[in-house]
Amino acid sequence: MTEVELLAGLPRTRRNVERRLQAKDPRVIEISRRYDEMYFDGPREYGYGGYRYDGRWLPVARDIVGHFGLKSGKRVLDVGCAKGFLVKDLMQVCPGLEAFGLDISEYALRRCSPEAAGRLCGGNCMNLPFPDGSFDAVLSINTVHNLDRPDVIQSLREIMRVTRGGKAFVQVDSYHTPEQRALFLDWVLTAQFHDYPEGWLQVFEEAGYRGDWAWTLV
Ligand SMILES: C[S@@+](CC[C@H](N)C(=O)[O-])C[C@H]1O[C@@H](n2cnc3c(N)ncnc32)[C@H](O)[C@@H]1O
Numbered sequence: 001m002t003e004v005e006l007l008a009g010l011p012r013t014r015r016n017v018e019r020r021l022q023a024k025d026p027r028v029i030e031i032s033r034r035y036d037e038m039y040f041d042g043p044r045e046y047g048y049g050g051y052r053y054d055g056r057w058l059p060v061a062r063d064i065v066g067h068f069g070l071k072s073g074k075r076v077l078d079v080g081c082a083k084g085f086l087v088k089d090l091m092q093v094c095p096g097l098e099a100f101g102l103d104i105s106e107y108a109l110r111r112c113s114p115e116a117a118g119r120l121c122g123g124n125c126m127n128l129p130f131p132d133g134s135f136d137a138v139l140s141i142n143t144v145h146n147l148d149r150p151d152v153i154q155s156l157r158e159i160m161r162v163t164r165g166g167k168a169f170v171q172v173d174s175y176h177t178p179e180q181r182a183l184f185l186d187w188v189l190t191a192q193f194h195d196y197p198e199g200w201l202q203v204f205e206e207a208g209y210r211g212d213w214a215w216t217l218v
Contacts, residue, residue, distance in 0.1 A: 001204075020187055040107060101121075137169070170214075
């Protein structure tokens with residue numbers, strides 16, 4: 001169980017916090033949390049501001065494969081897979097790897113990469129529709145923080161249940177200083193639970209989460 005930076009290869013997206021803050025109101029947040037067209041492909045104020053495949057996850061996929069020692073025939077699950085770009089790239093960098101995804105967004109799943117079609121399913125990370133120990137590694141990037149604290153714990157338990165040998169990686173919203181926290185609060189749309197690393201480590205302990213982790217910082 002260790003902190004590990006697996007998203008280092010991802011290009012940093014520009015975040016105009018001031019613009020986001022100006023546009024943010026309860027209605028915008030409510031629309032974003034539907035995880036439909038506005039969140040993925042609508043204006044940046046509502047979420048991604050357009051999420052199309054551009055290969056940005058390829059270096060991340062390579063790092064994940066290396067970190068977990070994944071190879072042909074192994075099974076990996078991406079919880080909160082959105083349009084399945086990471087699922088596609090994991091299979092591209094590691095031929096023969098059996099990669100799968102789960103997401104709550106019907107909108108995203110219907111627009112998945114053709115290479116990921118048939119490998120993604122709709123569902124809630126609180127209740128993973130897979131048998132115990134059915135994956136060699138489970139990933140969940142910027143997803144479980146979208147639930148409240150008890151549901152985050154439930155989701156982490158589910159991740160531990162379906163993976164083998166505690167092999168998992170979660171990345172979640174955090175901050176190290178009050179200034180970073182203030183900036184994060186201006187930016188955040190969908191996250192319902194967020195905390196300093198100490199608070200997250202307490203959640204991991206309560207959930208019995210034994211996988212690896214990293215923080216998303218604004
Ligand atoms: C910030 S996006 C992250 C997507 C992808 N992992 C990435 O890093 O680009 C959050 C994703 O979590 C999904 N999501 C939100 N709540 C969820 C839930 N309860 N169960 C499963 N997926 C959920 C959303 O639909 C969205 O695709």
